[in-house]
Every structure is written in structure tokens, then in C-alpha cells.
Amino acid sequence: KQHFKLAVIPGDGIGKEVINEGIRVLEFLSTQSNSKFTFETDYFPWGCEYYLENGKMMADDGLEKIEDHDAIYFGAVGFPGVPDHISLWGLRIAICQNFDQWANIRPVEFLPGVKSKLNHPEKEKLNWVLIRENTEGEYSGIGGRNFTGRGARKEVAVQSSLFTEEGCERVIRYAFETALKRDRKKVTSVTKSNAQQYGMVLWDEVFARVSKEYPDVETDQWLVDAMAANFVLRPEELEVVVASNLLADILSDLGSALAGSLGIAASANLNPDRRFPSMFEAVHGSAPDIAGEGIANPIGAIGSAALMLEHLGLKEEAVLVNQAIKDATQSGFLTADIGGNTSTKEMTDSILQQLSNIYEKA
Ligand code: NAD
Ligand code: MN
Numbered sequence: 327k328q329h330f331k332l333a334v335i336p337g338d339g340i341g342k343e344v345i346n347e348g349i350r351v352l353e354f355l356s357t358q359s360n361s362k363f364t365f366e367t368d369y370f371p372w373g374c375e376y377y378l379e380n381g382k383m384m385a386d387d388g389l390e391k392i393e394d395h396d397a398i399y400f401g402a403v404g405f406p407g408v409p410d411h412i413s414l415w416g417l418r419i420a421i422c423q424n425f426d427q428w429a430n431i432r433p434v435e436f437l438p439g440v441k442s443k444l445n446h447p448e449k450e451k452l453n454w455v456l457i458r459e460n461t462e463g464e465y466s467g468i469g470g471r472n473f474t475g476r477g478a479r480k481e482v483a484v485q486s487s488l489f490t491e492e493g494c495e496r497v498i499r500y501a502f503e504t505a506l507k508r509d510r511k512k513v514t515s516v517t518k519s520n521a522q523q524y525g526m527v528l529w530d531e532v533f534a535r536v537s538k539e540y541p542d543v544e545t546d547q548w549l550v551d552a553m554a555a556n557f558v559l560r561p562e563e564l565e566v567v568v569a570s571n572l573l574a575d576i577l578s579d580l581g582s583a584l585a586g587s588l589g590i591a592a593s594a595n596l597n598p599d600r601r602f603p604s605m606f607e608a609v610h611g612s613a614p615d616i617a618g619e620g621i622a623n624p625i626g627a628i629g630s631a632a633l634m635l636e637h638l639g640l641k642e643e644a645v646l647v648n649q650a651i652k653d654a655t656q657s658g659f660l661t662a663d664i665g666g667n668t669s670t671k672e673m674t675d676s677i678l679q680q681l682s683n684i685y686e687k688a
Contacts, residue, residue: 330365330638333392333603334399337373337417339612340622341401347624347674348399348631354678355635355643358685363640368395374405374413383416389424393602397634400607401627406614415467418607423461425602427595428493429500430458430574431633432609434564434581435648437590437625438656440664444584446561454564456581457504458574459497460595462488463525465571489525489570494532500598501568502540508565512544513537516553516569516577529570550577557581578609582626587663589623594633606634620669623661625651628677646684653680 334349336342349367356364370392372384383403385391392398398421403413421427433455436442442449466488471481498515505511515533519526530547537545548556550573556563557580569577582591591609608626616622628651636644659676660666668676 327361328363328639330363330396331394332365332367332397332399332634333395334367334369335372335392335401335417336369337401337403337612338375338405338413339402339614339617340610341373341403341612343617343620343622343670344608344624344627345399345401347670348627350674351628351631351647351677351681352635354681355647362643363638367399368392372417373403374408377408377413377416383413384420389421392421393425395603396638398603398605399631399634400605402608402610402612404612404614405617419465419467421605422595423467425597425605426461426599427597427602427605428459428461429497429594429596429598430460431504431594431596432456432458432574432578432581433592433629434578434585435590435629436585437664438652439658440586440590440655440660442584442586444558444561448562452561452564452585454561454581455504455566456574456578457497457501457566457568458578459493459568459570461571462490462493463571464573487522487525487570489528491528491532494529495536496598498529498533498536498568501566502536502543505543505566506540510544510565511542512546512565513540514553514564514567515545515547516550516567516573517547518550518573520549526570533568553577554580557584582609586665587623588626589661589663590625590629592626592629592633594630594637596637604634604637606630606637620671621662622670623663624670624674625655625661625677628674646681647677650677650680650684653683 336345436452464487469485471483501513505513517526519530588610593609595605632644632647654676659668
């Protein structure tokens with residue numbers, strides 16, 4: 327049996343609630359008689375409460391503490407009282423950048439029984455995956471604020487994007503490799519290279535060069551504003567969509583909302599070189615507006631646990647979890663955000679019930 331050591335960072339708000347549900351699913355799988363794995367967890371209480379007590383989002387040696395784990399399972403960060411740029415940079419982005427998690431994988435899935443916002447004849451056949459560049463681009467952290475000599479209300483701030491040829495190439499190549507594994511082999515690149523004439527033009531050039539190495543993969547390139555419209559108007563054209571850090575972040579919330587809710591979207595922050603641990607987290611944030619009510623949708627977090635299983639070599643288990651999620655929504659178990667009144671815990675209960683049904687049949 328394989329044994330995994332997971333670093334668990336619940337974070338803030340509903341992050342704490344949904345993480346428990348993902349762990350319940352992992353526990354169920356690992357305790358089945360034919361299970362191929364066992365796991366242990368180390369919990370790290372980092373986040374906004376930790377910040378208010380300690381003046382930092384994680385321990386000074388936080389990265390070292392989690393570096394030797396097989397994977398990181400992450401809730402969400404951000405809570406009123408701590409500026410969002412502090413909570414995000416102090417924990418989530420710090421981990422992504424320091425562990426070189428350069429590929430953020432965000433599948434868009436349409437679940438049976440979930441009312442989609444999209445008016446499309448074959449919704450349940452739709453699914454695509456967003457590949458987000460995750461270490462540079464618009465989230466380079468390069469910039470500054472200028473207080474000098476301009477007078478009151480004349481402050482200037484500069485926020486620079488960083489595009490490196492290596493950074494573009496590795497994530498674009500990852501998108502092509504992903505496309506090769508899908509039925510329809512197609513990669514769509516999204517930029518705003520008409521307005522952003524340096525970094526995004528470099529991106530476009532790298533895309534053109536790399537695409538020549540994949541003659542069997544269909545390609546197209548879009549500007550992000552037109553692509554936002556395509557998400558709604560022609561979603562059947564989407565397969566693998568690769569974009570910069572900011573653009574893909576925005577498009578992934580749009581994709582999950584079209585599929586029904588931000589609460590169902592899963593993601594993997596991968597260090598494909600496997601020099602560092604990868605991190606798995608739902609796409610959504612800490613949702614302070616519903617935190618503590620026990621109504622958050624755990625599907626995004628549970629789907630992220632499935633992506634973690636896949637990354638750890640447990641592909642079959644990952645497929646089963648995704649199947650159980652679909653069986654649960656199909657049989658009418660829906661949290662409030664997707665049109666029902668199932669609680670967070672009951673949603674997981676129904677997924678576990680479907681999992682045991684699958685195991686009994688096997
Ligand atoms: P959000 O994703 O937290 O919430 C947006 C809306 O979607 C809210 O109305 C919320 O109730 C709903 N929602 C989100 N997840 C849900 C779920 N699982 N079930 C049911 N409803 C759900 O985004 P926001 O409101 O823009 O940000 C809130 C905080 O989260 C901010 O502090 C922000 O910085 C932070 N944030 C963190 C991450 C992260 O940790 N990766 C990502 C995005 C936002
Ligand atoms: Mn986001």
C-alpha cells in the first residue's frame with residue numbers, strides 16, 4: 327500500500343468547512359478493504375485569524391514545514407478585517423510561487439441535476455479544462471506606489487506583469503500535452519495581446535512555435551474579451567483553454583458559474599517537475615457571506631481531493647469520486663447555491679453513500 331503525508335491548510339471562512347468534507351471522502355476511500363493507500367494529515371492553522379494574532383499569514387518556517395509532504399490540501403483564505411492582498415500573498419500565492427506550482431488546472435464540469443445558467447441543448451456533454459499560468463504574468467508582484475512630489479490625490483501606482491519565455495513555454499506545452507489525452511485534441515490560447523503588446527505578444531509567439539510540434543492538435547487564439555463571450559455563446563468549441571494568471575482566473579469563475587456555481591469548481595496547483603509538493607483547492611474563496619452556516623457546497627473541495635488522488639497515482643479512485651459526485655447531484659442532493667437545500671454535511675453524506683453503492687456493485 328502507498329502511504330501519503332498530506333499537509334492540510336483549512337484557512338478561513340468556508341475553507342475550514344469544505345476541507346473537512348474532502349478529508350471524509352479520503353478517509354472513506356482509504357478504509358475500504360481493497361484500498362490502495364493510507365494517509366496521514368498534518369494540520370496547519372494558518373490564515374487570517376493566525377495573522378491577527380501573529381502579524382503574518384503563516385509561520386516564518388511555514389514553507390519548510392510543508393515542503394516534505396506529498397501534497398497540500400488547501401481550503402481558502404481571506405476574511406473581513408485583513409486586506410485581501412495580504413491574505414492572498416501571505417499564503418496562497420506564497421505557496422504557489424515558492425513551490426513553483428506553475429500549472430493551475432481548472433476543469434469545468436456540468437453536473438447532472440444541476441441547473442446550469444447556460445441555455446444549451448447538450449449541456450451534459452460539455453466539459454473543458456482551463457490551464458492557468460500560475461507563477462508569473464499579472465501576479466508577478468512587481469510594482470510600487472509612488473508618494474513623492476505629486477501632491478494630494480495624485481498618487482501613482484505601477485503594477486507590472488512578468489512574462490518569461492520559459493514560463494510561457496512550459497504552461498503552453500502542458501496545455502498541448504493535456505489536449506493529447508482528450509478525445510478532441512484542441513488548444514485555445516487566450517490573451518489580450520492587442521493591448522498588452524510586450525508580454526502577451528511574447529506569449530503568442532511561443533504559442534505559435536510550440537504548436538508546430540503538435541501537428542495533431544487543433545489550435546485557435548482569442549482575445550479575452552471575445553473569449554468571455556464565447557464561453558457563453560459557443561461553449562461546445564472549448565476543450566483545453568490556456569491563459570495567463572489573471573485572465574484564466576477570471577475565465578474559470580465564469581466557467582464554473584455557467585456550470586451552475588462557483589462552489590462546484592475544483593483545481594490543482596501543480597509543480598509538474600515534482601521537485602515540490604503540489605496544492606489542491608477549490609476554485610472559490612472563503613465566502614464570508616455564508617461562512618459558519620453549514621451550507622457551503624463541498625463539491626469543489628471534494629473534486630479537488632479527486633485531482634489530488636490522480637496526482638498521487640490513484641487515477642481509478644479519482645474517477646470513482648467524480649462519478650459519486652455526479653450520482654449524488656443526479657439523485658437530487660443539491661446545496662443552496664445549486665438550487666437545493668442540502669447542507670454541507672448531507673451533501674458529502676450523499677456522495678459517500680454513492681461511493682459505497684459503487685463499491686458494493688464492484
Ligand atoms: P468567493 O468565492 O469567496 O465567493 C463568491 C460568491 O460565491 C459568494 O456569494 C459565495 O457565497 C459564493 N460561493 C463561493 N463558494 C461557494 C461554495 N462552496 N458554496 C456556496 N457558495 C459559494 O469570492 P469573493 O467573495 O470574491 O471573496 C471572498 C474572500 O475570499 C476574499 O477575501 C478573497 O480575497 C478570498 N478569495 C480567496 C481565494 C483562495 O483562497 N484561493 C480565491 C478567491 C477569493
Ligand atoms: Mn479566483
